[in-house]
Amino acid sequence: MAKLYSKKNKTEIVMNPRDETISFILNYSKALRVITHKNMKFESLQN
Amino acid sequence: MQNKLISDATLVSNYIQGDEPSLEILIKRHKQRIFSFIYSKVYDRDVAEDIFQDTFIKVIKTLKRGAYNEEGKFLPWVMRIAHNLVIDYFRKNNRMPKFDNSGEFSIFSVLSCDTLNAEKAIIKEQVESDVRRLIDELPEDQKEVLMMRMYNDMSFKEISERTGVSINTALGRMRYALINMRKVIEKHNIILTN
Incomplete structure (x- = not known):
């Protein structure tokens, strides 16, 4: 019987990140300010 | 939408x-x-x-x-x-696969660390010092044979040559040394395990 050398398609993993992770990212985005001064950029986190 | x-x-x-x-x-x-x-x-x-x-x-x-x-x-x-x-x-992670140890099999049951932890090192020291004191209590001829056999790792033939007694006498002294030590250990309930 002929051998099959082709790989089986892996079942795709479907997962979502936790809500806390999303919330952290969104809060980080709101807190981050980039200040530009004479071609220089500074990051500051304002909580 | x-x-x-x-x-x-x-x-x-x-x-x-x-x-x-x-x-x-x-x-x-x-x-x-x-x-x-x-x-x-x-x-x-x-x-x-x-x-x-x-x-x-x-x-x-x-x-x-x-x-x-x-x-x-x-x-x-x-x-x-x-x-x-x-x-x-x-x-x-240096391309090293991580072992999360979450399954039934525990890697730590087969892997052990040779070095003693602080507690075990203290106990070992204590046991060794207790054994030394027990040996000091033995009669001189038994103590001599035991020290040569256990600490100097000499054969009974070498011990007999060094002490000028027959191999059988050396063996007998070793036997009595151990019997005497056991007696003292049992009498005083000394624990000599780590």
């Missing part, structure tokens, strides 16, 4: 201009693909969460710094960042 109509490029542009909810839409739109991609590489939920978070921190920093160019598309760009962070993660 409204969100679907707005393109990624528009949302990115709005976000750069300060519209925070645009980022939320972008994350919600692509979170499953990005997170599944990361998880398919690392197979660890917590590590995948960390890498997902770091990916978006990079995305946010790049966008807010105005360093993003719209040449490529948003999702492939984020996927590339995630991919690079996955590589960084494996590099940091």
